[in-house]
Structures are given as C-alpha cells and as structure tokens.
Amino acid sequence: METLSIKVMNEIQQAAQAIVRADALLIGASNGLSIAEGYHVFANNEMFRCQFGDFQQQYGIRNVIEGCFFHYPTENVRTEFLQCLVQHWVKEYRPSQVMKDLLAVVNHRDYFILTSNADTHLELSGFDAEKVFEVEGTFEDLLEHRPLKDKSCQANEFLRRYHNRNVVIFELGIGRYNRLIKQPLMQLANSEPHAIYITLNLASELYIPDAIVHKSIGLAGDIAVTLQELKNELYQNGTYSHV
Incomplete structure (x- = not known):
C-alpha cells in the first residue's frame, strides 16, 4: 500500500473527526464503490x-x-x-474488505444510503435493507420483473429527523457530473447549516462546488485504500471500540 501524503492524512483526520461528531450519516454510493470491490458494470475485463x-x-x-x-x-x-x-x-458474493471497512466506519451511527448500484452488496454485507434505497432497482428486480421498491418516504423521514443537526453526507464513487444522486447531495449540503460533505473518489472524478467548499472534505484516490485509512484513524485514536 502506498504511503499517503501528509496532506491526505490531515484530510482523513478531518473526515474522521467529522464522523465522530455526526448524529447520522447520509451515504451516497455509485459505480466507484463497486469498482473498489472489484466489480465493474461498464468493463470488458x-x-x-x-x-x-x-x-x-x-x-x-x-x-x-x-x-x-x-x-x-x-x-x-x-x-x-x-x-x-x-x-x-x-x-456467490461474500463481503469484501471495502464493505467491512465501510460498515466499521458507520459503526453504531444512524444512517441512510442512496445508491445506483444494483448488486445489493450493501445489504449482503450487513447494512439494513430498510436503510438502503437502490434508486434504479436491483439485478434481482430485473430478473424477477419486480417494480422498483421506492423508499423515498424512508429517505424523507431520515432527512426530517436530522434536519438542522450534525449530518455527514458521505459520498462514495459518484462521478462529478452525476445528477441522480450527487447533485441532490450537494444541494442538501448547501442547505443544511450543520452538514459536512465528505467525498471519496479518484482525483479525476472528485468534485466539490464552490458553494460548499468551506464545509467539504475531498479524499482523492483509491476508495478501498481511503476507507481503510479512515477506519484505522477512527479506531486507532480510541474513538471507536474494535468490533
């Protein structure tokens, strides 16, 4: 594993501190998270x-x-x-280290997840299915011709519950031009006074608009490496108990 720069480590420390202070995490995940696991829906690999x-x-x-x-x-x-x-x-899926690290980062905090990933790896890794909204459905939905399970009500209830509180918007592998999930998350970060926006992505896809740069942390690089470093920061400083 490559040694992270001091600058990145400082940003990881900042992200860890924001998560520790958070009342809840609103997680957005897209193809970049799946790629970090080794699954790439767009690749002829x-x-x-x-x-x-x-x-x-x-x-x-x-x-x-x-x-x-x-x-x-x-x-x-x-x-x-x-x-x-x-x-x-x-x-045949078994939870990856990426998902184990994400679950460890969330720890005991309340959360809700918006994702365009259809593989259901989040639920299969231990996240509560009622707190995961696959906004474009799942592979099993396609196979079984099932309608999209709309969890907008659950998402809106989560947002009402944590309105005006310390919420970390935690974005994983969403492309800079994504309008389905990224744009609403950035707008929410702008409108919620105590929200902190943390985004993990490759440097070429990392994007934070000027309006929220003062309340944002961008962690550029391999999501698998960054999540592991973030988990280590949370547990090594004694804030989290080992699970």
Whole structure:
C-alpha cells in the first residue's frame, strides 16, 4: 500500500473527526464503490469474459450493463443472462474488505444510503435493507420483473429527523457530473447549516462546488485504500471500540 501524503492524512483526520461528531450519516454510493470491490458494470475485463464469455461470443455484448439491456432474440436468453449475473454477483458474493471497512466506519451511527448500484452488496454485507434505497432497482428486480421498491418516504423521514443537526453526507464513487444522486447531495449540503460533505473518489472524478467548499472534505484516490485509512484513524485514536 502506498504511503499517503501528509496532506491526505490531515484530510482523513478531518473526515474522521467529522464522523465522530455526526448524529447520522447520509451515504451516497455509485459505480466507484463497486469498482473498489472489484466489480465493474461498464468493463470488458477478465471477470466479465470469464463469467459471461458465452454471451459475449454469441451476442457481442461488452459489459454487464450492455448485457442487462441487450435486445436478445428471445426473452429466455435475456433471463439466462440475468440468472448468470445474479448467480455470480449476488448469490456467490461474500463481503469484501471495502464493505467491512465501510460498515466499521458507520459503526453504531444512524444512517441512510442512496445508491445506483444494483448488486445489493450493501445489504449482503450487513447494512439494513430498510436503510438502503437502490434508486434504479436491483439485478434481482430485473430478473424477477419486480417494480422498483421506492423508499423515498424512508429517505424523507431520515432527512426530517436530522434536519438542522450534525449530518455527514458521505459520498462514495459518484462521478462529478452525476445528477441522480450527487447533485441532490450537494444541494442538501448547501442547505443544511450543520452538514459536512465528505467525498471519496479518484482525483479525476472528485468534485466539490464552490458553494460548499468551506464545509467539504475531498479524499482523492483509491476508495478501498481511503476507507481503510479512515477506519484505522477512527479506531486507532480510541474513538471507536474494535468490533
């Protein structure tokens, strides 16, 4: 693991202090979090070719997203692809170190999660399903033709409960131009007087608007490394008890 710079370590310390003071965490997660785990819905990588090589050879699909929405010759073929996806990415999934570190960072604090990730890895790693809102549904929803489970009421109740309180908005791997989750989170950070906005992403995707830069912490780099450093900071200084 590369040694983090003093500047980054200071930012990690600031982020840890903000989390310690927080009454709750509002977490936003997108593709970058999945990539940190080793799952990439847009990649034509070795994992994709190993798991879906037959579909790639026969239909030319290049990644999981294409596979989910490809116009197959029959509905049965589409079902076969989705069954394969659910088998590899959901049923065979075991919590990664990334998810274990995220769960450790949250610790006992109340939280709510907004995510565009469809893999249900958050729930499978121990997060409460009632506190995770997959805003675009899940892979299993696609397979079973289930409607989107709208948890807007739960999200709004969480926001009402912590209005005007110390809330950390904790953003994981959301692209700089994302309007589905990132934009509302940035707007919330601007409107909530005691909110702190912490965003983890690759340097090229890290974005904090000028309006909230004074109440924001940007942690650039590999999310897996950053989460581990943040967890270590929280536990090594004695603030958190080891679990």
